[in-house]
Amino acid sequence: MKSAISLVTELMAVPGKSREEGQIVSRISDKLRKAGIPKSAIRIDRANKRIPGGGEVGNLIVKLPGTMRQPRRLLMAHVDTVPLCVGCRPIRDGEFIRSANSETALGGDNRAGASVLLHTACTIVREGLPHPPLTFFWPVQEEIGLLGARYAKPRDLGSPKLCFNWDGGAPNVAVIGATGDYDIQIVIEGIASHAGAHPEDGVSAIAIAAAATNDLVENGWHGLIRKGRNEGTSNIGVINGGEATNVVTPRLTLRAEARSHNPRFRKRIVNEFEKAFKRAVRKTTNAAGQRGQLLFSADLKYESFQLKPSEPCVQAAVEAVEAEELAAETRVCNGGLDANWLNEHSLPTVTLGCGQAGIHTNSEVLHIESFLQACRIALRLATCRH
Ligand SMILES: [Zn+2]
16 A cells, blocks of 8 residues: 555646646556556547637546446546645655645645546556456546536446545545535626716616625525525625726626525525626616616536435445445535536446545645545445445
């Protein structure tokens, strides 16, 4: 297992923020080739050509034929990191690995997961372990909206029956559900006028935004939302506009989000947002009775999912965790995962932890023992009989 530690240390040092994964993808490919995996089994898909905004490379996909006649299994972990990880210098510090460069994060999110897969693939091939048909899937661009997984073609993954994703902390925790999320874009067009000479001729986009926001807050549609049995969250996170204090502000752009595990309720939150902004536009007029305008749109970033405890990948994950003498826990989370998109592609996927802690900050560390446990769990899931 010393090799797993040096592997993750090496991969964390390779820069590879979202959209710039070329170097890390070729490093992983080289290691697979050196372990004896034929070039023909390794491919990089064209997801980057389909993703709006592009990217250096597509997803890395490795397919191995089975030595046992069983349904195909898929192991996955995103390869990109947040930009804060670029320039990191991983060093060992007791039970942890951290970055010697205090200006950076570490990139255990998600080079830990990427290394779990790489270690598993190399171990199987080097030691000639019997295994079912396997797909190793390293998607790109997770951190900027789960894009690699979203734009992957399910057909390229070889129709796996059991899918496992590594991204997170505790190796014994299996995430079996996650929320869904809308990205809301709002443009308010008011009417400009001189704020000193003729403020009454203007329609302030800021006044409209304030009225709408207040409406949402007062009526319980902003922040944590609880309506009867339904729950969700929303947040207006970005407001841009205004250039001078002597101009009644004619234009604002806002971005917000709405989350709920319940797709219908999530849509309802978006509708309440639209209604609140429409009301605010209607009641904000200038002296001549003129009004501003609203442009409102919402895009689904990812759909929610929830797997049953009886789902084969959940059962397999729980068994593998318990075989490592850890207490298995299942959880549903309020963030998005690549697993959301795998599930949308009709590939039920459970997500396991791999030792990450303090992610996306410059105090990020990797807990070595948890990472090694994740490696053992992954090897078991890739080779055991089910
Ligand atoms: Zn991650």
